[in-house]
Amino acid sequence: MKGIIKILVLFFWSLSLQALEVKQNWLTPIKGKTISFICAANESLCYELCENSSCTFKESACYDCIGDNLELQFFFNYIGRMITTDLSSEVSTSEIQDFFAHEPFISIDQKSPYNVYHGVQDKSLALQFQSLCPKSLNQMIFYQMDGQGYLEEYRYLLCSYDSETKFYRLRLDPKVNL
């Protein structure tokens, strides 16, 4: 029992240390979905993105994404396996800022409402996301949409670590052993 309490205390402590909080808002009837970045005092990301301590960006519509969608099924099945990242090549915040400002996009994490292919508690999927940046607390993926609101290409991965946040480029590069 003591052990569990200890783990819980440690968990909440680590949360309080988290430099960045990412919130998706699905229920804004007028604007559609939005994503907000709320930065702790030690996190400069928000200032770099929007010169404020928190930034909100409008997400694109994602047509045909709720329900059977081959592209999303591929994405959720093969994220971490076929769709991977190179942790040595970080993407600059200015590129991300430009992306948020000018490109239609949606955000996807392992509990994304677009995932109708896995159970809510699917451990394998959590592992797949975790494998993208194993030491991070959270992972968020930004999928670029075309101008009409259809899926175009997975672009960036956000890994939020204890005291910093980093972006990486996603690519089709199977992670296999031969």
Add this chain to the structure above:
Amino acid sequence: MKKSSLLLLSIIFSLMTFNLWAKGEVTVYKRPDINSLQSFFNPLNFFNRAACAKESKTPSRSALFLLDNVNLGRTLYRVAQNQNLNKNEFVRSGIYHYRKTFLWVAKLIHQRLQSGRLPLLTSDLNEDDDLKIYHQINKSCMLDQNCTSLDQYISKFWSSTTNFTGYEKQHLALFKTIDNFSKKDFLDAHLKQKGELKWHCHRLHKFSKVNGQLFATKLESLELGQIVADLQDLEQNLTTCEESLAEIDNLKNAVYQIELETNEEDKWEDLGFDYWHSFKLYLRYALKHSDHHASISGIYHHIFKEINLEDSLLMIPLGCENITKPKCDQESLSLNSIRELAKNTLDQLDPKLDYLQPLSLGPEDQMLLTPTPDVNTDILNLSQELNADIWASKFKEKLSTKGSLLKQDLLSAISFYQILSSKVNFARYSKDLALNIEEKLKVKDDEIHYLCREFAAYDTSGASLIKNELSLLKTKNYLDSLTTDLVKMETSEFLSLFEKLASFVNTLCTQPKLNKYYASKETPKPEGFFPWYIKKFSLNAKSDLALSLDKAFSAGKEPYLYFNFADFLTPGLAEDKDVLCFSPISCARNSLKHIINIYHALEYSKAFVALGDSIKSPALFNPYTERTACGVYDPWYKTKYTIVNFFSNLTQAAISTFTPGLVYTQFHLEPKQVLSMKQLIDEGKIEYDVNYSKQKIKTELVASLGPLLGIPCSVSISNFDSKAMHMYQFGGVSLSQCHQNSKHKLFVSSSGEITPNEPASYSQCFSCSLNFETVTLLSNNPVLAKAGPVYYLIRAFVGLIKGFRDNVNVPKSQEVDLYYLLESYRKFGEINKECIKRLRDGKVCQKDACENFYVKMFRQLDIYNVEKIDHSKYFTAKNPHNYNEVHVSQRGCKSPTIIETNGTCFDVVNVRKAKDCAP
């Protein structure tokens, strides 16, 4: 004389008319307690096989909309989780709002189409070239999953149509700037009056005899009384769509029955398919892009826009007619094949289904294997589970399960090839494979056997089917449209890779040193082959051990190729599901298995992969849709055959009149031999009555057969008995012509693959046969002229009667109007025997012609629950014109409805509806 005739006629007429309105004076309904049918339902049409096949080319006026909310529910659950909301409440409310939004938008689209605010967009792209831009867009969209240009096209006029009232000039002007629209592109221009096409919507809870057309081919086997009984319990079986919204008893799905009411059947036959096609396009557009219904969707508005409608909605024609114009193409066959999954007997997927076979036959071969399946005999076994929601849930679940498996196979296959091409160096792999085979030779594992046999199947002519399939894959751009977005690799690239690999494997497998191995080995267990191979060669394998044996062959070794994404947790340990192949041999075998899976997935992709391009409307209740479109079944064949035979016999009767005793004999006829009548005559191979001159007979034959005389015909002989003496009598000439000049003409190759012809090509075939019968009875004296004109005449009429008595292959139908049926029952308290025929002809049957007429009128004027019709009232103070009055009492109304007539009951001058009726 003239005067007396006129007098007599006028007396008869007066008696008749008096009889019409005064007969009986007061008609009391025997079952006034039963409610009239206030909902509209199209008449039930009972079609036999041929009629059902024929009707497949008619647009349906009744449809089931199967709205699936499972995936929406999953998304809403996660949204609630994400937003820290009460999950159950949020999901429940979301589904309520979605159903409400869907029904509202569907009705809106109907209203805009029928009132001419939105134009009809044709479903047949070859038919109408006026709308050039529309046609162009459709052609370019064929290979595009997300055809946004069509959405853009609709968006040009969508928002403006809100204020339109029809195709009036100013609106036409706007439409003309968009495309070459004209008056004929608007539905209301074709209808006599606006609102002539009415929309009726019900939520269907239970299938019952009110959907009787699905359960019987003729009314004899379905008593009218059963329909009446179910009509009395109608509220148990269905509710109006508006009322149904409050019932969120089933979150998974809802089944709606849509009835379109029109009196202009001819117009509907011309425009119905375009109506449905346009309805689908606009529905999809509106739910995605319009904000018109934002207030109905509420906070869910943006979520609903993202629903893949093709995945969540099935529009199923309720009966033999169709929503989509039948075509004989891969897409339609694949889509209609899901009928097998809709069968209610199957709780689980039936392993015998072709979709589940490791090497499927494909929907074309499936169809050819069962050319004449049952129809309208509850083919989906609905009577086993009449609950519509449960049926829909089971059906959709099976559809999703199979779809998911199929897509998983497709994704695994293309991922495998992506890895092979980007991560595996072919030179290195070739070495590893050769080495692996060397190792296996030493221990004499069965693995080499499995590998080489499977690849031999690909390469040898005996199993060339697989190779054919591979070559067909190359021609299918469709696969590219599915996968290039995912793996950035074109079909041709991974097929080339496979061919390179296959060629290398076959070289290794045919090297001389393997001969010893083959000779020393017994045939391995069939269970070790992959299921496709077992199926292909019908091996007697009791279980599927391929995967476990595959692993066992490399036991103790690190898998040859695997996903190592979880290396950060347990380096070097891959779970089985992450293993791509255990050994180089296993990689080769898997490459072949994946190719077969891709082909399989493509064959049924239209049925199981929702591409967001169009809402599916499979002909679930009519298996003759694809059979008629593909020419496997001709609904008119028996009719034509019977008529041709009839005339053929008549002709023969006529010939026999002039050429009695005409018998062909003393030469050997072989079935399928090609001859012409002229040849027979010229060669003098005809025996005839000696009383007639040869020349006369020849002249008569030439005159009778005319141009047919010289046509080379295949000989067909009935009653063929090889032991009989070669005596033949002429049974007539039959001609048949296959003429395929339609847009959807096809060639069916031996592999069962259907490929559309080149647009310019034209196929035509023609066959002719000289029909003979062996006549053993005449052998002693062939010139006795037993087969004279009377014989042929009798045969002609017997054949005609017999032919048309065919209750299966000659189109036959019966029609029942549910409203008339129930009113007749209310009136008589039973199904009156004298009414059965009329009711089965879809007609009204009350006491007399007047009341028949009134009942029709009651329906139009919404006068329901009549208890009494009183013809005895004549003049009242309210009737200053001295018209005759008929008082109609209704249950729940204090005063009667009054019909004023002038002279006869048909001449209605005015109707004063009762105003004090209880709601």
